[in-house]
Structure formats: C-alpha cells, structure tokens
Amino acid sequence: MDISELHAIAERERARRTSIRIHCCTSSGCMASGGVVLHEQLTKAVSAAGRQAEIETVAVGCMGFCGLGPMVVVEPEHLIFERVRPDQAAELVGALAGKPCSIERGDPQHPFFARQLPIVRRNGGQINPERIEEYIAAGGYQALYHAVHDLEPNEVIEELTRSGLRGRGGAGYPTGLKWATVAKSRGERKFVVCNGDEGDPGAFMDRSILESDPHLVLEGMCIAGYAVGASQGYLYVRGEYPLAISRLQKAIGQARRLGILGSQIFDTAFDFKIDIRVGAGAFVCGEETALIASIEGRRGQPRPRPPYPAEQGLWGFPTLINNVETLANIAPIINGGADWYASIGTAQSKGTKVFALTGKVRNTGLIEVPMGISLREIVEDLGGGTPDGVAVKAVQTGGPSGGCIPASLFHTAVSYETLAEVGSIMGSGGMVVMDASTDMVELARFYVDFCMDESCGKCIPCRVGTIQLHRLLSRIRAGEASRAELDDLEQLCNLVRDTSLCGLGQSAPNPVLSTLRYFREEYEALCQPEP
Amino acid sequence: MSARTLTINQTLVSAREGESVLEAARDAGITIPTLCHLDGLSEVGACRLCLVEVAGSSRLLPACRTTVSEGMQVQTDTPRLQEYRRAIVELLFAERNHVCAVCVASGHCDLQDLALHVGMTHVRYEYLAPSCAVDTSHPRFGIDHNRCVLCTRCVRACDEVEGVHTWDIAGRGVAARVITDLNVPWGEATSCTSCGKCLLACPTGAIFPRGSTVAEVQRDHSSITRIMTARGERW
Incomplete structure (x- = not known):
C-alpha cells in the first residue's frame, strides 16, 4: 500500500459522508445508559423522516461527559444533546428540521469541554471506532507510513525522547529512554506489549481509549515495533473489557486486510503482527513482570527486577511494555513533531494526561488536560465542584497505589513530581473527588481491602502485611484502638512499603500514609482516650 | 571468570563475577537469614528476609537476587533491617x-x-x-x-x-x-x-x-505388659 492509497481511502470516506452526522456515543459509559438502543432509534427516526440522504447516524466512541450520557452531538453544527432517551429519538431528528425540542442541550463552551486539550482522545466522539476508513480519514496511519518510509528506527526514538513523553501507566519512566534500551538490547526476537490491564477502582481511561480509538493504539504499537526492532506485539486487555476486546479484534482484522499490519507493512521490509491476550481478572497482572508471566501462560505473579523486561522480558527476550495511553500518544507525536508536544505541559512532565473524574463531583467523566493544570481547575472548573455545592475535602489520585490530596493543596499543579511531593502519585489517572461526608479512615480501609484481596501471595509483607493493616484499620474504625496503635499502623505501613516485592505491595500503604498525613485528626477522633 | 571486590558490613569481600550477594556473604562467613532460598534451587526473592541495603539504591534489595559488582557497598544487619x-x-x-x-x-x-x-x-x-x-x-x-x-x-x-x-x-x-x-x-x-x-x-x-505427627504416634504396651506380667503367669 502506498501513501496515495491511504489518501484515496480517506477521500472516498469523506465523499461518502452525508452533510449532517448524528454522533451517538456507544462506549461503555453511554452504553450502560442506553446508548446502543438510542443509536438504533435515531437511525429509525432518520429513515422515518425520510432524510437518510442528508443525515447519517454514527455510533462513535467516548465523548468524555459520561455523567450526562447518552450523549448525542450533531455535526457540523456541533449541537450537543444530553441524557437522550431512546423515545426522544424522533424529537431529536425533528429538532434538526427546526421543530421545538425539550431535550437537555449542552454548551460547547462549557469548561468541561473548553478547558480540555484532546490529543489521545481527539477522535473520541468523532469517529466510528469499528471502521478503519474513519480513522484513516481522520489522518490515521500516516504517522506509521512516515515512520517506516522516511525515518530510521533511531530517528523515531530520538523524536520520542525529545518530546519528553513519560509512561502514562503511573510511574512516569521516560518513554524514549525505555525504547532506546529495548532497541539496544540484543535478542533473537523482541516483543512489544501494550498494557491494557487497567484495574484501579474508578479508572476507565484506557478502556475508553481502546473502545473509542483502537487503531490509535495499534498504530502506536506498530511504530514501537519498528523503532525497537520487534515483529510481534501483544495487546494485554483485561477480560472485564469485552467491548474493547471485540473492537480491537475488529480493528486488527481491518488493518491486516489493508496491509497495515502483518508482513511487509506499507511495502517495506518491516513485519509486525499484533495478537490480543485477555487477562483473567487479577489486578497484579498490571505489574509488568506479572503481565509477562500471564502472557507466557504462567501464574500471574511478579518477579524481582532487575533484570528489567527491556533486557529479559517475554520468554527471556527484550520486551517493550507500554501502557495504552502512552502508546496512544505516539502517532500524534510523530505527526505533530517533538517540539509541538514538548511545548505542552511543565518542564519535567510534557503533554496531556487523561483523568477519570469521579466521586462527589458535578461533572463526571473523562478529561484530557495539559500537564501543569492545577487540581483546583480540574475539580472546580472542569468538575464543577460537588453536586450539592458543599466544599470539596480532598481528591484521591492514583487509585490503590495513590494518595489523598487535601483541598488546602489544590493549588498543586498536576505533574509526576508535584503529585509525588504531596504524598500521592500521578498513577494511571483515576481521580476521585470527596466532600466533607467522606470518612477518610473508611476510605483508607477500602483501598487496603482492595490490595489485600489482589495481593498474589508471593511475598510475605504484602500477603500478610496488608491483611494485618486491614485488621488494624478495622479496629480503629470500630473505635477499639488506642492512640499508640496509630504508631503501629505507621510502622506496618513502612514495612509493607519498603520490603514488598512489587509495586502492588510497595504502594499499598499509600492511601493509609497520605490520609494519616493530612487527616490524622479523623484517626485520632476514633481512638480510645488515653487512660 | 573474574573476581569482584565489594564491601559487606565494612569488610572487604572477594566474590566471583555473577555471584549473588548472598553467596558472597556466606563465603565470607556473614550470615544473612533466608527462608525461600535453598541451595541448588532457583531464587524467587519472595520471603524478603535477605533484604540488604546497597549504597546507591533507594530500595532494599534481596541478597539472593542481587549480583555482586565491583566496589558495591552492602549493609546486611542495620537496625532497620533487623526490625x-x-x-x-x-x-x-x-x-x-x-x-x-x-x-x-x-x-x-x-x-x-x-x-x-x-x-x-x-x-x-x-x-x-x-x-x-x-x-x-x-x-x-x-x-x-x-x-x-x-x-x-x-x-x-x-x-x-x-x-x-x-x-x-x-x-x-x-x-x-x-x-x-x-x-x-x-x-x-x-x-x-x-x-x-x-x-x-x-x-x-x-x-x-506419615506416622511422625503427634496424633499419629501409637504406643504398643503389649510387649512390656507381657514382660511385666510374665513372672506372675509362670507361677
């Protein structure tokens, strides 16, 4: 396939389109609130009105504003309809002909939309994720073509290093450096693995990307394969994401038929295959060495690092493991250039980050914001504060590995360094907002309960330490503990953090330590008075 | 195979290239407690008892899975590790x-x-x-x-x-x-x-x-009883 063919596909797709497109979200969030039925009803309503020639309904990916789903956006005028019920389909189609309409209308200038900077989510809500033509019409696969035809592998890595992109899975390891390490490692074979085992409670960023724009991730994986010298990629997706899996399978099939995946990609000597591996429901498999064990068909358990997967990964071969969101950033960086990407964000943290904004917040959903934005802007401007107007108490970032940041620190700019300084982590992007009614001890207990349940049991501090932490927190919560036991709690947290084998155990005490740091009075109030 | 010199608890220790800190320490007569380690089996680094402090590493490292390197500074028995x-x-x-x-x-x-x-x-x-x-x-x-x-x-x-x-x-x-x-x-x-x-x-x-547990041990008194009562039976 030549670049002209890619352009021809895009051209045919644009010519095929009708003048008005009704975009109806059919991703998991809106699907749960009736998006699929709504899409069918809208299609019927358009035919009933006899306007198929000028209006088409498109089942698109996530628009982000999940709290107001199902969302419908009519292009090119960008009319936003919220919480549309299937029985309102005819009314909505009527509204396009100027008839009165009672459906809630959204404001495109609303800060929830206006303050975002979509890079990895820019096709969300714009294209039908099940049709590769729409992705190509949106400029898709041009970055891959450019990479394999015009760039040497080390030039791709160079571009990525200059962009300043860091791992979006949470730890923030420089992506360019990781790619360079894998490229330099010697091995008969090499692998690229996409980590789609998103498991934090309240996090659905990767799910949305995989469901709304599967080709973007595939393109990122292909470019990664070219850059590091791999010919096989594995997409590890958790089994709880059936829609993501089916859309990825479709996407892989479509790309293969067009010669974008498989052998001799774009008529070059570069071969790259992608296979899906489905996780079986273990949080720890998001840890890279456990994920490797799981792909190899073994029990999903971590092993000590080093050796890092970049040297010895899948079946002992050099393996590049990147998170979904990291890989989704690759094609935009190759297209837009490293300088453009590096101009976004802070000195150390470049680009944008997708957050799943949930909890006691008016506007719940997915947001993609530039690094360096303050927590206050996210919670109050984009999130709109709490639904009943009471003061926000804290936000929890990073899920069970993260911490709580009190409202007094909401001036903190979002970056890997600053969030770590205040005792939390960037994490994969879960952001849970809490108001005064949230019991912080119970919150800490919830997250410890999660880690206790998900501990694989291999190392003693995590296996037994988390259950002892949970017992101690339960005693405190029940008012049975003395103040001295708060010190025991802290000591046990330090033990689990410093001696556990993998990231799960090492970060499991974070929710306890951060709530102890900022909300110690809540713990003390529950303790028995000194005799 | 070349030698490496490292410092374990302020003592200079010579080790073979590729050897683990645990092996090097044992050769030098320094005990590091272990549980999941057994000579001859692969190392899993699971029990976390052999964790040691290595200068330059912010994390504690399992001695069984850490390879010696030249000039390495290892502490195996600090108060924190003991605790x-x-x-x-x-x-x-x-x-x-x-x-x-x-x-x-x-x-x-x-x-x-x-x-x-x-x-x-x-x-x-x-x-x-x-x-x-x-x-x-x-x-x-x-x-x-x-x-x-x-x-x-x-x-x-x-x-x-x-x-x-x-x-x-x-x-x-x-x-x-x-x-x-x-x-x-x-x-x-x-x-x-x-x-x-x-x-x-x-x-x-x-x-x-089987047969060695407290509950499984069975006492057979019949032979001693026979000795004790044999005299009485004869007369």
Whole structure:
C-alpha cells in the first residue's frame, strides 16, 4: 500500500459522508445508559423522516461527559444533546428540521469541554471506532507510513525522547529512554506489549481509549515495533473489557486486510503482527513482570527486577511494555513533531494526561488536560465542584497505589513530581473527588481491602502485611484502638512499603500514609482516650 | 571468570563475577537469614528476609537476587533491617497456626531457627488463626497447610530437581495454597513419584512423613505388659 492509497481511502470516506452526522456515543459509559438502543432509534427516526440522504447516524466512541450520557452531538453544527432517551429519538431528528425540542442541550463552551486539550482522545466522539476508513480519514496511519518510509528506527526514538513523553501507566519512566534500551538490547526476537490491564477502582481511561480509538493504539504499537526492532506485539486487555476486546479484534482484522499490519507493512521490509491476550481478572497482572508471566501462560505473579523486561522480558527476550495511553500518544507525536508536544505541559512532565473524574463531583467523566493544570481547575472548573455545592475535602489520585490530596493543596499543579511531593502519585489517572461526608479512615480501609484481596501471595509483607493493616484499620474504625496503635499502623505501613516485592505491595500503604498525613485528626477522633 | 571486590558490613569481600550477594556473604562467613532460598534451587526473592541495603539504591534489595559488582557497598544487619526481619517473621507466625509444641519439625525447623535468629520474643500482630486442611491421602507423606509458609521450595524442588512439577500454587493472597496436580488430594496426584524431595525441601513441618505427627504416634504396651506380667503367669 502506498501513501496515495491511504489518501484515496480517506477521500472516498469523506465523499461518502452525508452533510449532517448524528454522533451517538456507544462506549461503555453511554452504553450502560442506553446508548446502543438510542443509536438504533435515531437511525429509525432518520429513515422515518425520510432524510437518510442528508443525515447519517454514527455510533462513535467516548465523548468524555459520561455523567450526562447518552450523549448525542450533531455535526457540523456541533449541537450537543444530553441524557437522550431512546423515545426522544424522533424529537431529536425533528429538532434538526427546526421543530421545538425539550431535550437537555449542552454548551460547547462549557469548561468541561473548553478547558480540555484532546490529543489521545481527539477522535473520541468523532469517529466510528469499528471502521478503519474513519480513522484513516481522520489522518490515521500516516504517522506509521512516515515512520517506516522516511525515518530510521533511531530517528523515531530520538523524536520520542525529545518530546519528553513519560509512561502514562503511573510511574512516569521516560518513554524514549525505555525504547532506546529495548532497541539496544540484543535478542533473537523482541516483543512489544501494550498494557491494557487497567484495574484501579474508578479508572476507565484506557478502556475508553481502546473502545473509542483502537487503531490509535495499534498504530502506536506498530511504530514501537519498528523503532525497537520487534515483529510481534501483544495487546494485554483485561477480560472485564469485552467491548474493547471485540473492537480491537475488529480493528486488527481491518488493518491486516489493508496491509497495515502483518508482513511487509506499507511495502517495506518491516513485519509486525499484533495478537490480543485477555487477562483473567487479577489486578497484579498490571505489574509488568506479572503481565509477562500471564502472557507466557504462567501464574500471574511478579518477579524481582532487575533484570528489567527491556533486557529479559517475554520468554527471556527484550520486551517493550507500554501502557495504552502512552502508546496512544505516539502517532500524534510523530505527526505533530517533538517540539509541538514538548511545548505542552511543565518542564519535567510534557503533554496531556487523561483523568477519570469521579466521586462527589458535578461533572463526571473523562478529561484530557495539559500537564501543569492545577487540581483546583480540574475539580472546580472542569468538575464543577460537588453536586450539592458543599466544599470539596480532598481528591484521591492514583487509585490503590495513590494518595489523598487535601483541598488546602489544590493549588498543586498536576505533574509526576508535584503529585509525588504531596504524598500521592500521578498513577494511571483515576481521580476521585470527596466532600466533607467522606470518612477518610473508611476510605483508607477500602483501598487496603482492595490490595489485600489482589495481593498474589508471593511475598510475605504484602500477603500478610496488608491483611494485618486491614485488621488494624478495622479496629480503629470500630473505635477499639488506642492512640499508640496509630504508631503501629505507621510502622506496618513502612514495612509493607519498603520490603514488598512489587509495586502492588510497595504502594499499598499509600492511601493509609497520605490520609494519616493530612487527616490524622479523623484517626485520632476514633481512638480510645488515653487512660 | 573474574573476581569482584565489594564491601559487606565494612569488610572487604572477594566474590566471583555473577555471584549473588548472598553467596558472597556466606563465603565470607556473614550470615544473612533466608527462608525461600535453598541451595541448588532457583531464587524467587519472595520471603524478603535477605533484604540488604546497597549504597546507591533507594530500595532494599534481596541478597539472593542481587549480583555482586565491583566496589558495591552492602549493609546486611542495620537496625532497620533487623526490625523489618523480626516483623516479617512475626507476620509469618501470625498468618497460620505455628505451634511448635505439637509440631513434627520442632527442633529442626527453619522458621523456628529464624525466630531465634531475629530475636522474636512475642508476636505483635493479631493471629489470623485460619482453619487449614491437613491432607494425608498420600500413603507415605502428609501436608499440613497450617504449617505452610508458601516459600515454594517444594514447588521448585519438584519441578527443577525431580522434573515433575506435581506441586504448584493456587489462590492468591492469604488464601494461596500449595496444591498437587490440578488441586486434587495428594494421594490422587498421578504425577507424583513419591520421591520425597518436597519433604526434604520443606523448611517447616508442613510436609511430613506419615506416622511422625503427634496424633499419629501409637504406643504398643503389649510387649512390656507381657514382660511385666510374665513372672506372675509362670507361677
């Protein structure tokens, strides 16, 4: 396939389109609130009105504003309809002909939309994720073509290093450096693995990307394969994401038929295959060495690092493991250039980050914001504060590995360094907002309960330490503990953090330590008075 | 193979290239406590007892999985490490039912030795007191899960030495158990060759030879009774 063919596909797709497109979200969030039925009803309503020639309904990916789903956006005028019920389909189609309409209308200038900077989510809500033509019409696969035809592998890595992109899975390891390490490692074979085992409670960023724009991730994986010298990629997706899996399978099939995946990609000597591996429901498999064990068909358990997967990964071969969101950033960086990407964000943290904004917040959903934005802007401007107007108490970032940041620190700019300084982590992007009614001890207990349940049991501090932490927190919560036991709690947290084998155990005490740091009075109030 | 010189606890130590810190320390007569390590088996770094402080690393590193390097500065017995080791051993004692007085391994048990070594005087954690199964379906051996510390020495000995892989782990967290074949009673595990390597590898009294447990010991008084009463019977 030549670049002209890619352009021809895009051209045919644009010519095929009708003048008005009704975009109806059919991703998991809106699907749960009736998006699929709504899409069918809208299609019927358009035919009933006899306007198929000028209006088409498109089942698109996530628009982000999940709290107001199902969302419908009519292009090119960008009319936003919220919480549309299937029985309102005819009314909505009527509204396009100027008839009165009672459906809630959204404001495109609303800060929830206006303050975002979509890079990895820019096709969300714009294209039908099940049709590769729409992705190509949106400029898709041009970055891959450019990479394999015009760039040497080390030039791709160079571009990525200059962009300043860091791992979006949470730890923030420089992506360019990781790619360079894998490229330099010697091995008969090499692998690229996409980590789609998103498991934090309240996090659905990767799910949305995989469901709304599967080709973007595939393109990122292909470019990664070219850059590091791999010919096989594995997409590890958790089994709880059936829609993501089916859309990825479709996407892989479509790309293969067009010669974008498989052998001799774009008529070059570069071969790259992608296979899906489905996780079986273990949080720890998001840890890279456990994920490797799981792909190899073994029990999903971590092993000590080093050796890092970049040297010895899948079946002992050099393996590049990147998170979904990291890989989704690759094609935009190759297209837009490293300088453009590096101009976004802070000195150390470049680009944008997708957050799943949930909890006691008016506007719940997915947001993609530039690094360096303050927590206050996210919670109050984009999130709109709490639904009943009471003061926000804290936000929890990073899920069970993260911490709580009190409202007094909401001036903190979002970056890997600053969030770590205040005792939390960037994490994969879960952001849970809490108001005064949230019991912080119970919150800490919830997250410890999660880690206790998900501990694989291999190392003693995590296996037994988390259950002892949970017992101690339960005693405190029940008012049975003395103040001295708060010190025991802290000591046990330090033990689990410093001696556990993998990231799960090492970060499991974070929710306890951060709530102890900022909300110690809540713990003390529950303790028995000194005799 | 070239030599490496490193410092362990302020003592200069010579080690072979590729050797672990644990091996180098042992050669130099420095004891680092271990539990999941067994000479000859692969290292899993799971028990976390051999964690040491290495200058330049913010994390504690398992001595068994850390390769020596030139000029490395290792501390194996700082107050922090001593405290963590004691706490880890206490966590193990609190996890299942380790009652030495009624255990077949008392007196020759790695866990008991560890408790003495780290100076454990009491257990500060709540005893979880699970009710674990005892599998005596195998004709020669038994496994008491109450004593198991999940070190996986049996799993590795069976897989790496006997080459059978009868043992493995099922479940996760504190619910994890060593299992035979696809979680069938040991006596029904057709892959087991009854070689007894798991028994020899087990650090505690979890895997034991049949007939040796407190409950199984049977006293036969008949012969002594015969001696005692023989005179009376004759006259």
